[in-house]
Amino acid sequence: MSEPRRALPVVSVVVLAIASGGLACGTTPPDPSGQPRSASDPLDDAAGDLVARPPSRGKVRGGERMRRTVTWPEADTRSVEAYESLDARSREAVDLAPVPVLVPALAEALDERKVMQGPEWAAFWGRRETAESTVTITVNASRMARVYPGVTPKPGPHTLRGKEAFVSRNEGIWSATWIEHGVAYDLGLECAPVDAPPCDDQAGVEALAEGLVYVGGRGPEPKQEQEVER
Amino acid sequence: MSRTSTWAWAAVAATVMGMGAGLGLAPTTGWAGEPEPFEYMPPGTLVAGSGQGRVDDTVYAPGMRFPTEEGPAFANSQVWGNGGGQGPGGGQCDAVNYDYPWWDNYCETRSWDMPMCPAGIGHQGQDIRPATCQNAVHWTVAADAGTVTNIGSYSVYVTAADGTRYDYLHGANQIVGVGQALDRAERINRVSNAFGGTPTTYHLHFNIRKDVAGFGNVYAPTYMSLVTSYQELFGLVGNGQGAVELDSSSCEAMIGWAQSGDDPEGAATVLIAFDGEQDDPNATVIEILADRPRPDLCDVLGSCDHGFEAEIPLRLRDTALHEARFYVVGQNGTPVELDDSPFSFMCEPPPVPAGVRRELESPEVMVAWAFSPLYQVAWAPADVLAGLPQGNVFPEYPVLVVSDGDPAPAETKTRWLMDPGYKRAVASEEIATAWGLPWSEPETWPAEVLDGVPSGTPLRPEPFLVTGDEGVVYAIDDEQCPLVDGQLDPSCEPEGEDDTAGEDTAGDDLPGGTAGDGDGTGGVPAPGATDDDEGCACRSDGSRPGGGVGWWLLALVAAGLRRRRA
Numbered sequence: 001m002s003e004p005r006r007a008l009p010v011v012s013v014v015v016l017a018i019a020s021g022g023l024a025c026g027t028t029p030p031d032p033s034g035q036p037r038s039a040s041d042p043l044d045d046a047a048g049d050l051v052a053r054p055p056s057r058g059k060v061r062g063g064e065r066m067r068r069t070v071t072w073p074e075a076d077t078r079s080v081e082a083y084e085s086l087d088a089r090s091r092e093a094v095d096l097a098p099v100p101v102l103v104p105a106l107a108e109a110l111d112e113r114k115v116m117q118g119p120e121w122a123a124f125w126g127r128r129e130t131a132e133s134t135v136t137i138t139v140n141a142s143r144m145a146r147v148y149p150g151v152t153p154k155p156g157p158h159t160l161r162g163k164e165a166f167v168s169r170n171e172g173i174w175s176a177t178w179i180e181h182g183v184a185y186d187l188g189l190e191c192a193p194v195d196a197p198p199c200d201d202q203a204g205v206e207a208l209a210e211g212l213v214y215v216g217g218r219g220p221e222p223k224q225e226q227e228v229e230r
Numbered sequence: 231m232s233r234t235s236t237w238a239w240a241a242v243a244a245t246v247m248g249m250g251a252g253l254g255l256a257p258t259t260g261w262a263g264e265p266e267p268f269e270y271m272p273p274g275t276l277v278a279g280s281g282q283g284r285v286d287d288t289v290y291a292p293g294m295r296f297p298t299e300e301g302p303a304f305a306n307s308q309v310w311g312n313g314g315g316q317g318p319g320g321g322q323c324d325a326v327n328y329d330y331p332w333w334d335n336y337c338e339t340r341s342w343d344m345p346m347c348p349a350g351i352g353h354q355g356q357d358i359r360p361a362t363c364q365n366a367v368h369w370t371v372a373a374d375a376g377t378v379t380n381i382g383s384y385s386v387y388v389t390a391a392d393g394t395r396y397d398y399l400h401g402a403n404q405i406v407g408v409g410q411a412l413d414r415a416e417r418i419n420r421v422s423n424a425f426g427g428t429p430t431t432y433h434l435h436f437n438i439r440k441d442v443a444g445f446g447n448v449y450a451p452t453y454m455s456l457v458t459s460y461q462e463l464f465g466l467v468g469n470g471q472g473a474v475e476l477d478s479s480s481c482e483a484m485i486g487w488a489q490s491g492d493d494p495e496g497a498a499t500v501l502i503a504f505d506g507e508q509d510d511p512n513a514t515v516i517e518i519l520a521d522r523p524r525p526d527l528c529d530v531l532g533s534c535d536h537g538f539e540a541e542i543p544l545r546l547r548d549t550a551l552h553e554a555r556f557y558v559v560g561q562n563g564t565p566v567e568l569d570d571s572p573f574s575f576m577c578e579p580p581p582v583p584a585g586v587r588r589e590l591e592s593p594e595v596m597v598a599w600a601f602s603p604l605y606q607v608a609w610a611p612a613d614v615l616a617g618l619p620q621g622n623v624f625p626e627y628p629v630l631v632v633s634d635g636d637p638a639p640a641e642t643k644t645r646w647l648m649d650p651g652y653k654r655a656v657a658s659e660e661i662a663t664a665w666g667l668p669w670s671e672p673e674t675w676p677a678e679v680l681d682g683v684p685s686g687t688p689l690r691p692e693p694f695l696v697t698g699d700e701g702v703v704y705a706i707d708d709e710q711c712p713l714v715d716g717q718l719d720p721s722c723e724p725e726g727e728d729d730t731a732g733e734d735t736a737g738d739d740l741p742g743g744t745a746g747d748g749d750g751t752g753g754v755p756a757p758g759a760t761d762d763d764e765g766c767a768c769r770s771d772g773s774r775p776g777g778g779v780g781w782w783l784l785a786l787v788a789a790g791l792r793r794r795r796a
Contacts, residue, residue, distance in 0.1 A: 053522065053539070054541070055482065055483035055484075055539045055540055055541035055542075056518045056519070056538065056539060056540050056541060057516075057518075057540075057541050057543075057602070057605050058502060058516025058517050058518040058540060059288070059516060059517045059518075060514065060515070060516050060604060061288065061289045061292040061501070061515040061516065061517060062289065062290060062291065062292045062293075062511070062515065063290070063440070063442070063443075064514075064602060064603040064604045065392075065514075065603070066443060066593040066596060066603045066703075067701055068441075068592060068593060069591060069592060069702065089409075114408055114409055116377055116379055116389075116408075116409055118376075118377060118389060118390075118391050118393065119391050119392075120391070120392055120393045121389060121393035123377075123379040123380075123389060125379060125380050125381075125408050134383050136380065136381075136382035136383060136385075138379065138380045138382075138387065140379065140389070140393075140395060140439075140447060142393040142441035142447055143393075143441075144392050144393045144441060145441045145442070145443040145592075145593035146440055146441060146442055146443060147443045147593055147596050147597055147602070147603055148288065148442060148443070148597075149600065149602060151346070151442060151443075151444055151445075151597065152444065152597075153443070153444025153445065153594055153597050153598055154345050154350075154444070154445065156343070156345070156445075156446075157343065158343075166343040166345055166445070166446075166448070167342070167343055168342040168343045168344060168354065168449075169340075169341075169342040170342070170354040170355070170397075170399075170437065170449065171354075171384075171385075171399050171400075171425070171435055172425065172426055173382070173385060173399075177445070177446045177447050177448060178446060179446045179592075179594070182591075182592060184441040184446035184447045185446070185447065186439070186446070186447035188380070188382075190382040190383060190384075190385055190426075191383070191426065192382075192383030192384065192426035192427055193426050193427040193428070194425065194426035194427070194428065
């Protein structure tokens, strides 16, 4: 029952020398000396040394991709009011988003609100300008994680939206990070002047995170979740 | 203190130094007249007294374009450099700030959460001074094709297709808008000193924000991605040679040799890029060492230890055609492709053992168990996966315990893997190693707690993880007897088990080190087993094992232990 089956005929291994445009099996690889190898070449003897150690596993640059399993919120938790406050292009982005889109509540009274999306992510951007300050808010959501061997997971020391969270401040820009609905979210809060409210206290970014509302997304895809990229 | 140098520096500085007049004071030494070799301090080496860096040579954004349009550029600390608040004095335009070597300043002392920093707090990115100490002259450019997802008062974010976000801080004169699509290397703004009203030094603060399993969206180390992209920008080609030995390679391993020109007797680093060039962000690129003894190379190369033999990743044994390109990495430039690269392969996956499939619910589970998606997850056709009954979800993280009531010496106490609802014997250190369990460092649980947890089947000799084209990752495991009020269903007798299942006497009365029936099979059903005869003889409906009091008890205890470890 366990034999993998596929319509494509499978060859145990096909070695193709794409660079040379021909089959490489049976060709003689160049010797470092530039001389062709013969059957009595010491290279053949070296095979014994190589067999003595199992083949090496490499360290993956950029991390090993693994798609997150999205747990979509119940439809009745969606804020229709916040969704309808977006422009048509942003509403379209919400509808196409591969992850649940969270945005600041309308009470934040932002002058501009935009939602964007990509194959593995969604992003909100909003801005409010007053005579005293400019406040910029970002929310990013990702479903494509990278696994790095040797990176030891740590639980965030804060709690936001009932989840373990990290809260950081990068060059004056507040940032909160947590995992919700199976998706990695981060919230950014930037003010000019840097310490203008609500950036004058950590409570500002925490309150903003707690107030985020779900406005939608493209919904469950039973056959597209948590993919380990091929 | 060691430095890494680039001796093959191309004529970079001369192209930059044409601008004499400027708002800033031009550096007077180093690069002004003569091309200067690119040097960088090792990753994690911070300016003395500025904190503890992360020693990590991982390129977190392979294929990234260097984020300024032209060079040279100088990565170093603003705060601890000349003219900085913690620096030795002087001014920001001092020549020493505009000279090599580069210095890492990721994790430099700050007070905010940074989970990837050794101290748990620190600086989130890398500070980069542009070619000259001038305001709003030097362009920043997109590190990858993507979408502008933020323009703040002093920040611009560009998000690539895979969700990686590149942050550009302190710039001026943005020529992009929110929502705009950018090509790789497209102009964004000019390096400046914007900081929400109070100016900083002229520099680009550059972050790479990635979704890192185990943390979520965090600021990743930037330094080596900048080093490699800088070398790429200036066409600094590395120095090395090697070859892929195609007729020796197979579905088991890819074989060849490589030698670095910078360190001819040392082990060369080899990059293997699957399904793309080494600088293609969509390629899977691995690093291995060419360090295997090869007597045949001694005379030719002057030293012997230059062979490599790389495992074909299990995940790529999926019946599809894959291409692997091989490169040798010199210290001083971009990797050099080996002779006879690429190697193409099409390999069959291993057969899927019988059992139930248990979902690994998130990348965090993968990380907690230290499983590799590339090397430990097999591919299987959908019909094979569909033919396996679904079990309960795989444990969120491993907990290996011994009982304080086990009279055996510490090294031979029975080890148990705590699996929600059950405890499962780990029969040997070899099995623990195969699963990545800390055999020599088990947690000690009170006998009264452990004895109350029903015994499941012994842990299998090694993990088998599998995914299909749809992508959900499963561990193939034994089906466990269902629980009734937190205890094993008395009518259930798992096949292949004769001592623990059905009783609740495991723990302090088991002989140390001989958990289970000792047959070493871990209860793996025979090949060809059907759904009805896998693991539990009393069940035939394929439904998931139940929960119960034991599960909740264990969950509470495990959660407490996890918190303590954190």
